[in-house]
Amino acid sequence: MLELAILGLLQESPMHGYEIRKELTAKLGAIRAAISYGSLYPTLRRLQAAGWITEAAETPASAEEVPALTSRRGRVVYKITADGKERFAQLIAQAGPETYDDTGFGVHFAFFARTDQATRLRILEGRRRTIEERREGLRDVLGRAAERLDAYTLELQRHGLDACEREVRWLEELIANERSGRAPTVPQPGTAGGRRDNNSPPPPGESRKERP
Amino acid sequence: MLELAILGLLQESPMHGYEIRKELTAKLGAIRAAISYGSLYPTLRRLQAAGWITEAAETPASAEEVPALTSRRGRVVYKITADGKERFAQLIAQAGPETYDDTGFGVHFAFFARTDQATRLRILEGRRRTIEERREGLRDVLGRAAERLDAYTLELQRHGLDACEREVRWLEELIANERSGRAPTVPQPGTAGGRRDNNSPPPPGESRKERP
DNA sequence: CGTGCGATGTATCGGTCCGATACATCGAGG
DNA sequence: CCTCGATGTATCGGACCGATACATCGCACG
Numbered sequence: 001m002l003e004l005a006i007l008g009l010l011q012e013s014p015m016h017g018y019e020i021r022k023e024l025t026a027k028l029g030a031i032r033a034a035i036s037y038g039s040l041y042p043t044l045r046r047l048q049a050a051g052w053i054t055e056a057a058e059t060p061a062s063a064e065e066v067p068a069l070t071s072r073r074g075r076v077v078y079k080i081t082a083d084g085k086e087r088f089a090q091l092i093a094q095a096g097p098e099t100y101d102d103t104g105f106g107v108h109f110a111f112f113a114r115t116d117q118a119t120r121l122r123i124l125e126g127r128r129r130t131i132e133e134r135r136e137g138l139r140d141v142l143g144r145a146a147e148r149l150d151a152y153t154l155e156l157q158r159h160g161l162d163a164c165e166r167e168v169r170w171l172e173e174l175i176a177n178e179r180s181g182r183a184p185t186v187p188q189p190g191t192a193g194g195r196r197d198n199n200s201p202p203p204p205g206e207s208r209k210e211r212p
Numbered sequence: 213m214l215e216l217a218i219l220g221l222l223q224e225s226p227m228h229g230y231e232i233r234k235e236l237t238a239k240l241g242a243i244r245a246a247i248s249y250g251s252l253y254p255t256l257r258r259l260q261a262a263g264w265i266t267e268a269a270e271t272p273a274s275a276e277e278v279p280a281l282t283s284r285r286g287r288v289v290y291k292i293t294a295d296g297k298e299r300f301a302q303l304i305a306q307a308g309p310e311t312y313d314d315t316g317f318g319v320h321f322a323f324f325a326r327t328d329q330a331t332r333l334r335i336l337e338g339r340r341r342t343i344e345e346r347r348e349g350l351r352d353v354l355g356r357a358a359e360r361l362d363a364y365t366l367e368l369q370r371h372g373l374d375a376c377e378r379e380v381r382w383l384e385e386l387i388a389n390e391r392s393g394r395a396p397t398v399p400q401p402g403t404a405g406g407r408r409d410n411n412s413p414p415p416p417g418e419s420r421k422e423r424p
Numbered sequence: 425c426g427t428g429c430g431a432t433g434t435a436t437c438g439g440t441c442c443g444a445t446a447c448a449t450c451g452a453g454g
Numbered sequence: 455c456c457t458c459g460a461t462g463t464a465t466c467g468g469a470c471c472g473a474t475a476c477a478t479c480g481c482a483c484g
Binding site: 214255 | 469470471472473477478
């Protein structure tokens with residue numbers, strides 16, 4: 001999962017470890033806590049050894065630009081390689097069971113903008129299936145095994161069941177949206193300020209903008 | 213976490229590994245997938261080495277009861293020791309940061325029937341705090357960093373934010389319920405059938421009530 | 425009658441990821 | 455001046471997972 005996330009992130013722009021962590025924390029904040037350095041750095045080294053990423057020199061512009069702003073000293077900036085992009089495409093498209101658990105789905109979903117519509121649909125439906133099964137499991141327990149469990153445990157199951165039903169509905173909307181049309185956003189009033197297509201989804205052949 | 217869950221479960225009755233897994237899967241189904249044998253068995257051995265649990269002989273009733281029903285052969289049944297109960301009490305009451313993450317909170321909550329009210333309140337409030345912080349983080353991202361993120365990522369954040377708000381409301385109800393009165397259940401019509409006291413929890417002091 | 429299949433049951437191994445910890449630099453504010 | 459918080463890289467032990475192996479039992483199907 002971390003591998004996929006890093007590869008996906010580095011396609012936007014080269015970054016060093018600390019930055020990767022921050023960006024990932026922002027992007028995946030909804031599904032998991034900040035990723036640990038204890039897994040980040042070893043993974044970066046693994047990816048580099050495999051040739052998916054390389055170190056990029058840190059020299060800012062051309063030559064004797066006196067920096068003064070930031071004294072990039074020990075920072076190690078990584079950029080993705082051509083092999084790395086290939087690897088990402090393979091990872092993002094293939095769907096094993098781990099693709100549908102909470103974390104796996106979240107990571108895949110966070111990079112939907114780099115995925116083709118067929119894959120998006122497949123993943124959304126797989127996730128729905130998974131959640132539906134979880135939901136059925138909870139209903140079973142609440143129905144059949146309710147006498148064996150204490151009130152707190154039951155309340156926990158009810159809350160979980162509610163979350164499942166809600167997520168299934170959310171997925172239904174996304175699937176419908178995905179099938180007929182291409183707008184990713186579910187209409188939903190009054191949460192954040194501006195809603196506006198920002199960086200539109202140019203999934204397969206993309207050009208990335210950066211600061212000019 | 214696994215340690216706490218096993219200790220808690222074994223207070224209800226002695227069990228073997230397979231059974232522990234099944235019960236735990238039922239009890240914690242709302243918050244996590246089935247626990248792996250790859251962590252269960254090593255943990256059982258660790259708990260046994262520490263003296264929190266012991267093997268219990270499998271002999272069914274008294275003597276030459278011809279079994280014929282089940283041929284309990286290799287099953288290893290564990291029971292909790294006095295030290296184990298003490299350990300459980302210590303683990304369930306003390307609250308570190310890991311007590312408030314999704315899994316940690318879920319396990320603690322699932323054993324609320326064996327916890328005193330003060331601890332329950334402390335944990336519920338800590339969890340609320342944690343979720344509120346996560347919620348603020350998501351609001352920040354949706355507000356300030358929205359332009360930098362693609363529509364799918366934003367949708368993920370919105371869904372996460374919604375889940376946070378919902379959980380905070382759920383926790384509020386539980387806290388209010390806990391403070392004034394002692395009924396664990398939030399009134400909520402029409403989900404499961406019978407509600408009724410089952411395996412009574414006589415943990416430290418309190419007695420559990422249910423509808424008479 | 426056998427034969428295979430699904431549930432029950434115990435166990436290990438490699439790998440991923442986390443939490444704690446260490447250490448070094450830099451800019452800002454007291 | 456000096457500490458504090460943000461930035462930044464890195465390691466270590468431990469928790470937990472997923473795959474795998476292996477053995478027994480009862481039952482259904484041929």
